[in-house]
Amino acid sequence: MKIAVCVKQVPDTWAQKRLDPDDKTLDRESVDGVINELDEYAIEEALQLGEATSGEVVVITMGPDKASETVRKALAMGADSAIHVCDAALHGSDALATSLVLAKVIGDRGFDLAIFGSESTDARMSVIPAMVAERLGQAQLTFAGKVDVEGSTVKIRRIAEHGYDEVTASLPAVISVVEKINEPRYPSFKGIMAAKKKPVERLTLAEVGVPADQVGLAAVASAVESFESAPPRAAGTVVTDEGDGGVKIAEYLSSQKFI
């Protein structure tokens, strides 16, 4: 089986994220980049499915030069090769443009499965997997808490508010996985050494075959008009429990008309 796994580099969760005042995009240069934590579950799932079917796992990322660190980490975990789409014209791309590029790369290379994280911790949109499925006309099997492949059929548990749905489709399909579907492995020393020799294909937009006027800041379908720091929360009241802490909270709740 040929499996693609889409990973994104995001600012470290502890980093102070800021928007660039000039073009109002996330300033990715001034912060440390890490692999989107939720994508580690996608990589692990891809590796397990790849191992079970003697298949091939290809990492795909779209991002600036330094996203190559993230590619290396995925390769060190065990993926076979990587595709890194990197082009200055991509700066400022919105979800529509990102999904256009990813879908083109995935569609052109004929993967059986494309596996995604369920959300990027910077954009937090949770839309790319659905957009890619729509663009490819493939089955959308998202928010999977369990994935089983049997022959040319794939079955997932779609985790939902009410519990879960069992959803089935024929390959090829687009999957996103939720946190805790598995326990992502740590790269071993051997894996880290091996990753240095694994092939990474770097593609420009022209090589992908997407016109430059359909991506980046030039093509955004929504625009940030202004932004500001949220006003700090007014300092609250903090008391020490002297045996009546619960009563004190009840009084507060009653003053706010909750009870």
Added chain:
Amino acid sequence: MAEILVLADHSGGEVKKVTLELLTLARSLGEPSAVVVGAGAGSTVDALAEYGARRVYVAEDAELDRHPVAPAAEVLVQLVGPHSPAAVLIASTADGKEIAARLAVRIDSGLITDAVQVDADLTATQSIFGGSVIVKSRVTRGTPVITVRPNSTAPEAAAGPCEREDLSISLSDGASRAVITNRVEEKHDARPELAEAAVVVSGGRGVGGADGFKVIEALADALGGAVGASRAATDAGWYPHQYQVGQTGKTVSPQLYVAAGISGAIQHRAGMQTSKNIVVINKDPEAPIFEVADFGVVGDLFSVVPQLTEEVVKRK
């Protein structure tokens, strides 16, 4: 007046609160039309009309429930063309955001997710980076598709005349590729859904174990709220993962958020910081969660929370 399409969220014909919020919001932007999909859709019409829907498009066909997400997007695609609404509003839930995603691709229109406010000129306000930055944005291409967070607007009834229009929908191949073969209900309690709830009571590592969550549940029930948990609690297996609040869990924005035995790591705060009122119970006066507390008690949750529950029940 410009038509605003609101995708109604319902479960077997029972309309969700967030839909009433969206209809209320839509009235400030134009004339709301509700779109309702799936089995039981027809029985929602009265409730939707009561909250201001002037028209309800009904796609009641059990076939549409056999596939996740895509059918609702197809219904919206088929309406946007002929009606050219001024905007499409969808609840910012996991399903809602995916429906919006597919719709935006199909009609090649801008998408804004997780709006907490939408102004009359369709400028949307979002709260990003865990609530630390407020952004105003606008869709600049096509029909604005905006997902709105639950609890962003207080629902207000506004009954009026309402037309019902039944739709017959044919699904595209792509939309019917994924088939739901089985639906498993795991939620046994009668509590409100976490993302929608007006009150959320969350427990963290301080709760000490699965058993400790009983005191959290008792308070949630006394307040009519939902239960949430920190990642430390879900990682330990004390509470199911779908109740996790935070950066890699759910984002909640209730009227009241109670955090008991939670330190308030930045990843937890990212999911609850925009709550209107925050009450904290923690043994450690230095816990960072106190920085966002409107009212906090430094103390042991096992004495404070049960006492609070008792007081709430007494005062009701």
